[in-house]
Amino acid sequence: TTKTLIAPSVLSADFSRLGDEVEAIDRAGADWIHLDVMDGHFVPNITFGPPVIKAIRNRTKKLFDCHLMIAPVDAYLAAFADAGCDSITVHAEAGPHLDRSLQAIKALGKQAGVSLNPSTPENVIEYVLDRLDLVLLMTVNPGFGGQAFIPAMVDKVKRVKAMIGERPIRIEIDGGVSPETAPLVAAAGADVLIAGAAIFRGGGEDAYRDNIEAIRSA
Numbered sequence: 463t464t465k466t467l468i469a470p471s472v473l474s475a476d477f478s479r480l481g482d483e484v485e486a487i488d489r490a491g492a493d494w495i496h497l498d499v500m501d502g503h504f505v506p507n508i509t510f511g512p513p514v515i516k517a518i519r520n521r522t523k524k525l526f527d528c529h530l531m532i533a534p535v536d537a538y539l540a541a542f543a544d545a546g547c548d549s550i551t552v553h554a555e556a557g558p559h560l561d562r563s564l565q566a567i568k569a570l571g572k573q574a575g576v577s578l579n580p581s582t583p584e585n586v587i588e589y590v591l592d593r594l595d596l597v598l599l600m601t602v603n604p605g606f607g608g609q610a611f612i613p614a615m616v617d618k619v620k621r622v623k624a625m626i627g628e629r630p631i632r633i634e635i636d637g638g639v640s641p642e643t644a645p646l647v648a649a650a651g652a653d654v655l656i657a658g659a660a661i662f663r664g665g666g667e668d669a670y671r672d673n674i675e676a677i678r679s680a
C-alpha cells in the first residue's frame with residue numbers, strides 16, 4: 463500500500479498504564495494516536511475525557527487524533543483543544559449543527575474531522591467539504607473495540623474518495639482494521655488506518671511494532 467498512516471486506538475490499550483502504552487506505540491511506529499472519547503449517551507460506552515488526554519499529552523509528540531463519540535459536542539470542543547487534541551472529529555449524527563461545530567474546531571486552530579456511522583450516507587458531508595481536514599468512516603458501530611469489519615463500507619470509502627476529489631482531506635477508517643481488511647480500504651482510497659485490537663493484541667512494544675507493520679505492509 464502507499465504511504466498509508468497508521469493510527470493505533472488506545473481503546474484497546476492497558477488503561478492502568480496508559481501513558482506507558484502511548485510511549486510504546488510511539489516507539490513501535492505509530493503515525494498518529496487515536497483517542498476514542500465516549501460519553502455513554504451518543505454510544506453505549508464511557509471511556510475518558512480532557513483530563514486523561516491532558517495527562518498523556520506530554521508522553522509523545524505524535525498527533526493526537528481525537529474521536530468524539532459524544533452528544534451534544536459543541537460545549538466541549540475548547541476543553542479537548544486545550545487538553546492537547548491536534549485533530550478533533552465530531553459525529554455528523556451528534557447534533558443538528560455540523561457546520562457550526564466544524565467552524566468552531568477550526569477557530570480553535572485544530573484540524574477538523576467528521577465521522578459517519580455505518581448507516582449514515584456520505585452525502586451528509588456534501589455542504590461542509592471545504593471545512594474538513596478529515597473524514598472518519600466507521601467500519602463498525604461505534605462504542606467498542608474488537609468488532610467485525612462491515613464489508614459494505616468499502617463502497618462508501620470509494621464514494622467519499624470521489625466526493626473529495628483534489629481537496630486536501632484525508633479519509634480515516636475506523637473499526638475492525640486488520641492485515642486482512644486493510645488492503646480493501648486502502649485500495650478504495652483510505653489515507654489513515656485506525657486499529658485497536660489488531661495492534662494491542664499480544665502486548666508489549668515488540669508485538670505492537672509487528673502488528674503495526676503487518677497492517678502497513680498488508
Ligand code: DX5
Pocket residue numbers: 471473474496498529531602603604605606607608609636637638639656657658659660
Ligand atoms: C470504536 C472506536 C474505534 C475502535 C477501533 O467506537 O471508534 O476507534 O477503538 O477498534 P478496533 O480496531 O479494535 O475495531
Ligand code: ZN
Pocket residue numbers: 471496497498529636656
Ligand atoms: Zn475511533
